[in-house]
Amino acid sequence: MTIKNQKTIEFVNTCGCLVDEEKLKEAVLWYAKKPVMAKKKIFMHGKYPAVAIGKEKIHVHRLLMMYKEGRKLDYTEYVHHIDENKKNANYENLQIVYQRDHQSFHNKGKVFTEQHRERISMANRRRRGVRHRKRRVIPNEELLAMVGKGMSINSIAKHFGVDWSTIKSRLNDNLDIQEASNG
Incomplete structure (x- = not known):
């Protein structure tokens, strides 16, 4: 269905996401760059609340931070929930951190046994996805x-x-x- 005129967006929050809906409306329109459906559902996608924009499902917290920054976030940039409540997507609860720093927020103060460290190491070796190659030194x-x-x-x-x-x-x-x- 092609939408020619943008109507006021109304959200149906099925997951209990805490969000400023006015900011979310602005972010959806900014991201879409064209008119979208007037009824939007906020739903759980994985472990985080998300909205569908066109055929793309995007997490609410990432969408809001992209809108605030005025750019798409790099895959190495994570949006950290300060209070660790994944459903709280208010601006004051979100901050951008780099991939290497993000896990340290969650592991701060925790003590891991040697067996647990070994399991983490094995899981990292088996993990698929982005392979980080060393940058070639070319003088x-x-x-x-x-x-x-x-x-x-x-x-x-x-x-x-x-x-x-x-x-x-x-x-x-x-x-x-x-x-x-x-x-």
Whole structure:
């Protein structure tokens, strides 16, 4: 169904989410960038309250923080509930933390046995998903010298054992740095 005119959004809160509905309405319209259905349901999606925008289900706390920041959040940015109540999505209860810091909030003061640490370690080894690779060290001087000699991006990539797109992005990074220092 195509909606041409935006009607006032009304929420049906089926999960007991604590949220400022006016801010949530603004966030939904900001995220959608086009008219959406007037009746929106706040429901549990996994362990957190969510709303559907088009065909996408998005957690309420992430949507509100994206709206507040005016940008989409990176996958390494987590929205932490300060009071640890997953249903409390009020602004003053939310803060953005990085992935590496988020777990420390929840584990602060806890003492793990050696057996528990081993289980965590095993679970992390078995976990699928994003694989973090080490960033290749490509010395800028050597890279710029090769470009200065007229070597192609593909031959430079073969020399360093990386994809051509890596070399291209490093060259773009170097140009940005040079422009910033000259400007």
